[in-house]
Amino acid sequence: MTAARPQRLRDYAPLVFPALMLTVFFVVPFGIMVAISFFRRVQGAFYEPDFVFDNYARFLSAFFGQVLGFSLVLAALVALVAVTIAFPFTFLLARLSRRWQVVWLVALLSIVSLSEVIVGFAWSTLFSRTAGVTNILVALGLMSEPMSLSPSFGALLTGLSYHAFPYTVLVLYPALARLDPTLMEAARTLGASPPRAFVTVVVPALRNTILATMIMVFVFALGSYLLPQLLGRPSNWTLSVLITDQAIYQSNLPFAAAMAVFLVLVSLALVGLSLLVGRKEAAQ
Amino acid sequence: MSRLFTRLFMALVALVLAAPIVVVAGVSFNAQRTLTFPPVGFSLAWFGEVFTDAGWRGALLTSLAIAAGSAALAVAIAFPLAWFLWRWHAPWARLFQALGTAPFILPPVITALGFLSFWATAGFYGAPWTVVISHAIFLVTLPLVTITLGFSSVDRSLTEAAATMGADDRTVLRTVVLPLVTPYLVSGYAFAFVLSLNEYIIAYMVAGFTVETLPIKIFNALRYGYTPTMAAVTVFFVAAAALIFSFVARFGDLPRLLGAWSSNES
Numbered sequence: 432m433t434a435a436r437p438q439r440l441r442d443y444a445p446l447v448f449p450a451l452m453l454t455v456f457f458v459v460p461f462g463i464m465v466a467i468s469f470f471r472r473v474q475g476a477f478y479e480p481d482f483v484f485d486n487y488a489r490f491l492s493a494f495f496g497q498v499l500g501f502s503l504v505l506a507a508l509v510a511l512v513a514v515t516i517a518f519p520f521t522f523l524l525a526r527l528s529r530r531w532q533v534v535w536l537v538a539l540l541s542i543v544s545l546s547e548v549i550v551g552f553a554w555s556t557l558f559s560r561t562a563g564v565t566n567i568l569v570a571l572g573l574m575s576e577p578m579s580l581s582p583s584f585g586a587l588l589t590g591l592s593y594h595a596f597p598y599t600v601l602v603l604y605p606a607l608a609r610l611d612p613t614l615m616e617a618a619r620t621l622g623a624s625p626p627r628a629f630v631t632v633v634v635p636a637l638r639n640t641i642l643a644t645m646i647m648v649f650v651f652a653l654g655s656y657l658l659p660q661l662l663g664r665p666s667n668w669t670l671s672v673l674i675t676d677q678a679i680y681q682s683n684l685p686f687a688a689a690m691a692v693f694l695v696l697v698s699l700a701l702v703g704l705s706l707l708v709g710r711k712e713a714a715q
Numbered sequence: 716m717s718r719l720f721t722r723l724f725m726a727l728v729a730l731v732l733a734a735p736i737v738v739v740a741g742v743s744f745n746a747q748r749t750l751t752f753p754p755v756g757f758s759l760a761w762f763g764e765v766f767t768d769a770g771w772r773g774a775l776l777t778s779l780a781i782a783a784g785s786a787a788l789a790v791a792i793a794f795p796l797a798w799f800l801w802r803w804h805a806p807w808a809r810l811f812q813a814l815g816t817a818p819f820i821l822p823p824v825i826t827a828l829g830f831l832s833f834w835a836t837a838g839f840y841g842a843p844w845t846v847v848i849s850h851a852i853f854l855v856t857l858p859l860v861t862i863t864l865g866f867s868s869v870d871r872s873l874t875e876a877a878a879t880m881g882a883d884d885r886t887v888l889r890t891v892v893l894p895l896v897t898p899y900l901v902s903g904y905a906f907a908f909v910l911s912l913n914e915y916i917i918a919y920m921v922a923g924f925t926v927e928t929l930p931i932k933i934f935n936a937l938r939y940g941y942t943p944t945m946a947a948v949t950v951f952f953v954a955a956a957a958l959i960f961s962f963v964a965r966f967g968d969l970p971r972l973l974g975a976w977s978s979n980e981s
Binding site for chain 2: 434435436437442443445446448449450452453454456457458459460461463464467516519520523524525529532533536537538539540541542544545546547548549550552553554555556557559561562563564566593596597601604605608609624625626650653654656657661671674675678679684687688691694695698699702
């Protein structure tokens with residue numbers, strides 16, 4: 432039995448509540464935010480209705496360009512690190528016994544759902560002088576005394592990659608779990624060693640999945656707003672931090688909204704691209 | 716050789732994933748008010764403080780209440796939508812499915828700012844219940860995905876048989892479909908619950924000045940220095956997530972929920 436088209440009006444009844452909720456609490460807020468991005472900021476008050484492009488014109492400043500450039504480079508680096516480690520990892524994970532897969536999946540889910548506050552706190556403890564990794568190096572005689580490694584760009588990159596890694600594995604998992612096992616077998620029969628078969632057969636077969644995953648992780652990293660504050664220096668702040676800062680502490684909602692609209696456009700374009708790339712592979 | 720390399724690689728990943736959590740757990744057992752690792756002395760006082768200190772206990776209860784409420788609301792939105800999309804052929808209604816997925820894929824700061832603009836315009840800025848609705852919309856993706864998956868696993872010949880024997884839509888849903896979909900519904904609730912518990916930016920933007928959830932409380936406290944209490948709260952977060960996802964794995968099919976087709980491989 433294939434599903435029929437709804438016939439009577441009351442067939443639509445189950446749709447009413449979800450449609451209403453999503454429209455009122457997602458579409459409308461989104462519309463209000465877009466409207467506010469064209470409003471004029473009033474010093475001392477908040478903003479008043481208008482239709483100006485001032486908030487978008489501020490994008491042309493060198494400061495904004497620098498923050499945007501940094502955010503994009505940082506997100507790209509995180510995507511690269513996470514996917515490079517996660518792809519072979521997920522391949523191996525999907526070949527473990529079911530029991531071990533479940534154990535790993537529970538662990539990965541627990542870490543990916545952790546708040547950025549928690550991840551930031553945990554890593555800054557690990558990078559601290561009193562409880563950090565440098566104490567191990569001192570104990571091994573590789574360093575003379577423990578030191579603090581945070582805040583720094585390296586600390587930020589580590590924290591972000593740590594948070595993005597389980598996300599990447601979960602995005603890659605379906606494709607690698609469904610991967611045709613005969614693909615590897617055929618390569619092995621023809622005499623390729625497992626690592627060689629992996630590099631020359633599995634990676635090219637899933638290159639579009641890899642690309643699509645990279646874009647998804649890029650968007651995920653672009654959204655981080657607390658780790659740059661907890662693990663990075665002020666020069667390491669990203670667009671998401673800037674948006675929060677303008678909205679809450681500078682009370683400049685119109686400018687924050689304009690930046691958010693810009694971020695939406697960038698993210699939507701990237702997500703669309705990743706869907707397109709992913710679909711191309713499914714069609715092959 | 717290759718097998719050894721595989722084991723080594725997996726073990727290394729496990730070590731890096733566990734390291735920050737192990738260190739934080741160790742720090743939470745310090746006898747003194749310092750963050751040293753390995754801990755000096757052993758004490759569970761910091762765990763006790765989470766429950767005895769009015770500030771931490773209040774934040775914990777607020778977080779739990781918001782998570783329970785918003786996960787329930789998210790399921791209430793996702794279930795009828797997923798059922799409608801499965802029961803009827805209505806391509807345009809997929810629009811709402813896309814709307815339910817969008818907030819989760821976009822950077823969360825965008826959704827947060829949207830809610831801030833909305834609640835401020837509507838005049839409810841700062842009210843605690845606005846966090847519940849905001850979280851429900853933000854997290855509706857999770858039950859939507861799991862419940863949709865649940866419906867797709869229902870054999871349509873079962874509902875057809877029930878209908879032939881005279882059951883109306885409502886009866887089929889209640890007696891045939893619902894029991895089959897329940898594990899997916901519970902998983903969706905669990906996912907939304909854990910993520911709401913950990914969510915910071917939306918809660919902060921919508922009601923950060925009046926409502927203190929645990930993540931907000933931790934971030935505010937970080938500014939005045941790090942204490943072992945925070946480490947204890949972190950251990951609580953990790954334990955809660957691991958416990959809830961273990962339950963999901965125990966009563967549901969986690970690999971299948973996360974996108975692997977086969978469920979009967981050993």
